[in-house]
Amino acid sequence: MKFGHFDDQNKEYVITSPRTPLPWINYLGCENFFSLVSNTCGGYSFYKDAKLLRLTRYRYNNVPYDSNGHYYYIKDGDTIWNPGWMPSKTELDSYECRHGMGYSVFTGVKNGLMAQLTDFVPMGSTCEINKLTLKNTSDKKKDFSVFSYVEFCLWNAMDDMTNFQRNFSTGEVEIHVGGSQLFHKTEYRERRNHYAVYAVNASVDGFDTDRDSFLGAYGENSAPSVVVNDQSKNSVASGWAPVGSHHLKVALEPGEEKTYIFVLGYVENPVNEKWVGRAEDGIINRAPADALLARFDTTEKADAALAELKAYWDKLLGHFSISSSEEKLDRMVNVWHQYQCMVTFNMSRSASYFESGIGRGMGFRDSCQDLLGFVHLIPDRARERILDIAATQFEDGSAYHQYQPLTKKGNADIGSGFNDDPLWLIAAAAAYIKETGDYSILDESTPYDSDPSKATDFMEHLRRSFNYTINHLGPHGLPQIGRADWNDCLNLNCFSEEPGESFQTFGPSEGPNAESVFIAGMFVKYGKDYVKICRHKGLCDEADTAQKAIEQMEKTVMDAGWDGEWYLRAYDHYKHKIGSKECEDGKIFIEPQGFCVIAEIGKDEGLCLKAMQSVEKYLDTKYGIVLLQPPYHRYHVELGEISSYPPGYKENAGIFCHNNPWISIAETVIGRGNRAWQVYTRTCPAYIEDISEIHRTEPYVYSQMIAGKDAPNFGEAKNSWLTGTAAWTFLDVSQYILGIRPDYDGLIIDPCIPDTMDGFTAKRKFRGNTYHITVRNPAHVQKGVTKLIVDGATIDGNMIPAINGTGHDVTVEVTMG
Numbered sequence: 028m029k030f031g032h033f034d035d036q037n038k039e040y041v042i043t044s045p046r047t048p049l050p051w052i053n054y055l056g057c058e059n060f061f062s063l064v065s066n067t068c069g070g071y072s073f074y075k076d077a078k079l080l081r082l083t084r085y086r087y088n089n090v091p092y093d094s095n096g097h098y099y100y101i102k103d104g105d106t107i108w109n110p111g112w113m114p115s116k117t118e119l120d121s122y123e124c125r126h127g128m129g130y131s132v133f134t135g136v137k138n139g140l141m142a143q144l145t146d147f148v149p150m151g152s153t154c155e156i157n158k159l160t161l162k163n164t165s166d167k168k169k170d171f172s173v174f175s176y177v178e179f180c181l182w183n184a185m186d187d188m189t190n191f192q193r194n195f196s197t198g199e200v201e202i203h204v205g206g207s208q209l210f211h212k213t214e215y216r217e218r219r220n221h222y223a224v225y226a227v228n229a230s231v232d233g234f235d236t237d238r239d240s241f242l243g244a245y246g247e248n249s250a251p252s253v254v255v256n257d258q259s260k261n262s263v264a265s266g267w268a269p270v271g272s273h274h275l276k277v278a279l280e281p282g283e284e285k286t287y288i289f290v291l292g293y294v295e296n297p298v299n300e301k302w303v304g305r306a307e308d309g310i311i312n313r314a315p316a317d318a319l320l321a322r323f324d325t326t327e328k329a330d331a332a333l334a335e336l337k338a339y340w341d342k343l344l345g346h347f348s349i350s351s352s353e354e355k356l357d358r359m360v361n362v363w364h365q366y367q368c369m370v371t372f373n374m375s376r377s378a379s380y381f382e383s384g385i386g387r388g389m390g391f392r393d394s395c396q397d398l399l400g401f402v403h404l405i406p407d408r409a410r411e412r413i414l415d416i417a418a419t420q421f422e423d424g425s426a427y428h429q430y431q432p433l434t435k436k437g438n439a440d441i442g443s444g445f446n447d448d449p450l451w452l453i454a455a456a457a458a459y460i461k462e463t464g465d466y467s468i469l470d471e472s473t474p475y476d477s478d479p480s481k482a483t484d485f486m487e488h489l490r491r492s493f494n495y496t497i498n499h500l501g502p503h504g505l506p507q508i509g510r511a512d513w514n515d516c517l518n519l520n521c522f523s524e525e526p527g528e529s530f531q532t533f534g535p536s537e538g539p540n541a542e543s544v545f546i547a548g549m550f551v552k553y554g555k556d557y558v559k560i561c562r563h564k565g566l567c568d569e570a571d572t573a574q575k576a577i578e579q580m581e582k583t584v585m586d587a588g589w590d591g592e593w594y595l596r597a598y599d600h601y602k603h604k605i606g607s608k609e610c611e612d613g614k615i616f617i618e619p620q621g622f623c624v625i626a627e628i629g630k631d632e633g634l635c636l637k638a639m640q641s642v643e644k645y646l647d648t649k650y651g652i653v654l655l656q657p658p659y660h661r662y663h664v665e666l667g668e669i670s671s672y673p674p675g676y677k678e679n680a681g682i683f684c685h686n687n688p689w690i691s692i693a694e695t696v697i698g699r700g701n702r703a704w705q706v707y708t709r710t711c712p713a714y715i716e717d718i719s720e721i722h723r724t725e726p727y728v729y730s731q732m733i734a735g736k737d738a739p740n741f742g743e744a745k746n747s748w749l750t751g752t753a754a755w756t757f758l759d760v761s762q763y764i765l766g767i768r769p770d771y772d773g774l775i776i777d778p779c780i781p782d783t784m785d786g787f788t789a790k791r792k793f794r795g796n797t798y799h800i801t802v803r804n805p806a807h808v809q810k811g812v813t814k815l816i817v818d819g820a821t822i823d824g825n826m827i828p829a830i831n832g833t834g835h836d837v838t839v840e841v842t843m844g
């Protein structure tokens with residue numbers, strides 16, 4: 028069942044019922060100011076950091092769901108309604124929500140009145156615009172009221188939710204209402220250097236800034252007493268819960284329409300301002316707010332800002348686009364994959380409807396992987412991001428697992444010890460260099476532990492990343508897993524040596540014995556990149572030594588990491604096998620199958636094909652590939668968090684979407700295009716839109732996890748948006764299935780597609796030039812390029828050498844066979 032449809036022309040998903048199975052959200056903002064907005068106008072805003080600089084309040088896990096947002100109430104006679112349905116939930120005569128690239132448009136119609144709300148964050152600004160257009164579609168004059176409403180958050184979202192003894196006494200507002208001045212500003216500020224402004228470009232008929240006054244004692248935002256009584260109270264908040272509400276009395280003749288521009292902005296006083304003082308002392312410097320508001324004080328200016336935002340996205344998505352006979356493939360590649368990649372760039376795993384914005388900052392491994400999906404879009408920001416991440420690395424090559432976006436400093440509460448982390452830095456650096464050809468990043472002076480006095484060039488960071496694995500090998504010569512590898516929940520050092528002493532139940536530690544075959548796969552895969560980078564730098568001895576270490580690791584995996592039909596997952600502290608046919612549960616895991624095949628370990632010996640066949644045989648389901656089988660049926664303290672999940676959820680045999688593309692990529696490595704395609708489409712949002720009632724999360728983006736076949740709710744997804752799946756599926760489909768893959772010296776063209784596909788065309792920007800690629804598959808093969816013609820000249824092999832200069836249009840014709 029569907030709750031909407033794609034509008035490919037406008038790059039929008041159009042939701043036609045407010046009663047989606049879960050809130051279906053969008054992200055506004057591409058730079059520093061961000062908002063989350065659901066299909067019923069729920070959500071919140073923050074500046075740079077969802078934890079520390081939260082502008083508006085949101086109540087997670089609330090009842091009813093998703094019942095706080097940036098709302099507009101219409102009081103028309105006895106009827107109170109909202110253009111996005113919530114929070115009044117008044118039945119609308121028609122409802123539509125269009126989630127587009129960085130903007131959302133809500134259109135509600137009720138009793139002959141149409142209200143259209145367009146929400147977006149303009150480029151280069153620190154505010155959200157809510158453009159509200161009201162149109163009388165009836166044949167009678169209409170007199171009605173509009174009330175805006177936002178509930179401010181007292182900045183630090185964690186403190187705001189927990190520290191009431193303090194924060195019930197910190198809220199202050201300043202109000203500036205003036206007919207001539209046109210603006211009504213409701214400003215909340217902490218006694219710091221920043222404040223929020225909420226304004227409308229019209230003179231108002233009243234306002235409220237105190238929540239209880241607006242809602243009424245024991246009131247709810249579904250029917251605020253001010254709205255019910257159609258009269259603002261002009262309340263001035265002092266402590267408690269400051270809100271912002273404007274009252275506009277509107278009269279519309281039949282057919283007439285009016286537009287208002289509301290602005291919710293973040294403002295900093297100039298740094299030399301005195302910060303300390305009371306609001307009445309006039310310490311707030313209104314000049315920067317006035318300047319911000321002046322940029323958007325007319326409909327024309329707001330429309331121009333929206334047009335600029337759309338142009339920005341058109342340009343960005345113009346870097347890579349395709350045209351094929353598969354409509355769904357085209358819409359995912361051209362729009363939604365890349366859009367989700369940008370959102371993960373901005374948010375890492377911090378703020379979604381499943382991540383509270385206070386728990387996690389930027390993940391080291393997460394952000395490195397996200398980069399694989401957006402480096403082609405914004406290479407300069409990717410470069411900056413890589414160096415930011417590297418600066419949180421420790422001198423021994425290990426890394427803080429997370430850092431806070433505002434301070435860019437490592438999160439000491441979480442610390443380090445995830446032994447895959449260092450290798451992801453090599454993955455990110457390699458992707459950046461392949462995309463840009465910019466080796467100068469290797470020379471950048473980059474601190475350790477955010478301490479500028481401890482810095483080396485970035486190349487040395489990569490060296491320490493690579494050596495970290497070599498310096499932490501376990502009893503079989505496989506990499507020590509540490510607290511966990513990619514699988515956060517496989518905590519194999521939760522052991523106790525003392526009989527009778529209770530096991531550590533959470534908070535995994537490190538240890539010398541537990542080993543990871545997955546990290547071994549990563550080491551081989553990204554080690555090869557490290558070798559190439561060394562060679563480019565002329566470090567031949569180092570490259571040779573590294574190459575030997577990689578070959579040794581390949582041997583080790585084949586000796587100690589192969590279980591007969593698939594790659595083992597790990598060894599635990601007691602040197603017991605994990606992910607082996609010998610195990611009671613958890614006999615086979617997906618991760619090492621994906622990465623060891625991608626790394627081509629034992630390919631010539633037939634291991635890769637066998638591993639892929641085992642995945643298909645043991646882990647496949649109609650909704651995707653589960654993480655392991657059989658699920659852990661009982662709790663194993665010595666394995667850590669993994670078995671704390673019920674069978675079929677999360678890392679305990681859920682369909683963890685993130686590593687499905689690893690399998691799809693691995694299938695392309697062994698040339699099985701039909702299977703790579705099947706794996707890709709099974710979890711791909713556009714391909715499963717028809718089962719939205721089962722899947723439940725947004726049909727335009729990936730979710731982290733889909734309940735596996737062992738769970739009662741098989742097929743139900745959770746944790747949409749912020750997942751490494753975004754980058755990996757885009758990588759899978761663009762670089763491995765369609766096969767357009769940047770490499771150190773040029774652009775490789777190596778499609779691995781279903782044999783039913785006739786071919787496709789693609790436009791790919793690469794190092795400043797635009798490649799117009801036509802792939803033909805007359806023999807209906809799954810893989811193999813027999814002819815490559817670049818600008819009329821036939822080329823040997825399947826790599827288009829990078830060209831000097833920029834601005835060229837290059838025509839590429841590819842024949843498969």
Ligand code: BGC
Pocket residue numbers: 515516668677678
């Ligand atoms: C989840 C993992 C997640 C981790 C993040 C665990 O509880 O199962 O999926 O990566 O928390 O800290």
Ligand code: NOJ
Pocket residue numbers: 376390392393512513514515516678
């Ligand atoms: C989500 C985390 O963000 C990611 O870092 C991890 O690899 C997966 N969960 C698997 O545990």
